[in-house]
Amino acid sequence: MADPLENVAVPELAAQLSKIRELFGQILPSEELQATIRGFQSQRGIYKPAGSNYALWIRQTLTSPYADKRIEWRPDGSWTYFYSPESRDGRADLSLPTNAGLLRCRDDRIPVGVFRQVGGPSGLSEYEVMGLAYVEAFDGDHFVIRGEAIDWTTSPVPENVEPVFHPFESSGPMQAQSLRTMRDHRFSEVVRRVYNERCALCNVGYRLRGRPIGVEAAHIIPVEANGVIGDVRNGLLLCRNHHALFDRNAWTVDEDLRVGLTADSEFRKSAAKNHVLSWEGKRLLNLPSRDEDRPAVEALRWRLDAFQKYWH
Numbered sequence: 001m002a003d004p005l006e007n008v009a010v011p012e013l014a015a016q017l018s019k020i021r022e023l024f025g026q027i028l029p030s031e032e033l034q035a036t037i038r039g040f041q042s043q044r045g046i047y048k049p050a051g052s053n054y055a056l057w058i059r060q061t062l063t064s065p066y067a068d069k070r071i072e073w074r075p076d077g078s079w080t081y082f083y084s085p086e087s088r089d090g091r092a093d094l095s096l097p098t099n100a101g102l103l104r105c106r107d108d109r110i111p112v113g114v115f116r117q118v119g120g121p122s123g124l125s126e127y128e129v130m131g132l133a134y135v136e137a138f139d140g141d142h143f144v145i146r147g148e149a150i151d152w153t154t155s156p157v158p159e160n161v162e163p164v165f166h167p168f169e170s171s172g173p174m175q176a177q178s179l180r181t182m183r184d185h186r187f188s189e190v191v192r193r194v195y196n197e198r199c200a201l202c203n204v205g206y207r208l209r210g211r212p213i214g215v216e217a218a219h220i221i222p223v224e225a226n227g228v229i230g231d232v233r234n235g236l237l238l239c240r241n242h243h244a245l246f247d248r249n250a251w252t253v254d255e256d257l258r259v260g261l262t263a264d265s266e267f268r269k270s271a272a273k274n275h276v277l278s279w280e281g282k283r284l285l286n287l288p289s290r291d292e293d294r295p296a297v298e299a300l301r302w303r304l305d306a307f308q309k310y311w312h
């Protein structure tokens with residue numbers, strides 16, 4: 001599948017959608033979004049630009065019916081969301097232009113932007129940019145909205161289907177560096193959420209001014225070895241120290257997610273006063289709450305094999 005934005009015939013709409021995709025994962029003040037996203041200064045929940053057949057974005061405010069519903073991320077980075085249509089006289093009316101715009105998005109598979117208001121640190125109005133999503137259906141009460149996968153050239157896997165794990169990137173044409181960078185960023189954002197912003201090895205995580213600090217998404221099969229970047233099951237969230245040590249093969253994990261350490265005496269001596277030695281043979285402290293988001297066995301096997309070869 002190509003980039004779905006290639007289906008968008010109106011260049012201005014395509015440019016706005018592309019911008020929303022670029023902002024994926026960021027938490028931004030309302031004023032900043034007003035300056036970049038069309039219609040954001042309006043008070044609307046669904047925005048359809050005048051003259052456009054399609055809705056451009058939807059937003060959920062803290063007072064929306066589903067505002068406190070936790071978003072569940074899937075291994076491919078997609079998510080499902082329910083959105084109430086606009087109503088007239090207290091009743092949902094699908095003939096309203098905004099609702100009709102979302103139905104057109106569904107029919108023509110044109111993505112919409114999704115924004116979610118979050119409680120700012122000082123009462124500021126801030127929004128989490130959920131990125132682009134598809135209007136999958138209208139279930140009689142709500143629009144069923146499905147977030148774009150990390151790799152937006154693949155359709156998000158349906159909610160009730162266990163996605164197949166492909167350990168390696170399919171060898172397509174070389175991607176432009178900017179695309180590669182954006183996909184890496186999206187992978188990091190999703191891995192961070194799935195691991196609740198804490199290091200898988202030491203369970204440490206910090207937040208400051210609304211942002212996590214010092215945690216990074218690591219690839220189990222590295223990007224240089226063509227490891228997949230569109231699937232959180234090739235990922236671990238690690239603090240910076242443990243990421244650096246993981247990359248240099250100071251430690252690894254086996255198929256049961258137990259910690260293995262190098263026998264290198266210099267490393268073990270230097271690490272003696274840290275916790276790492278005491279975790280040897282134990283299971284990772286912090287893992288995604290759902291089994292399906294945890295590291296894939298194929299990726300773990302590859303990593304263990306590479307670790308053993310490295311120290312052979």
Ligand SMILES: [Zn+2]
Nearest residue numbers: 199202239242
């Ligand atoms: Zn750590």
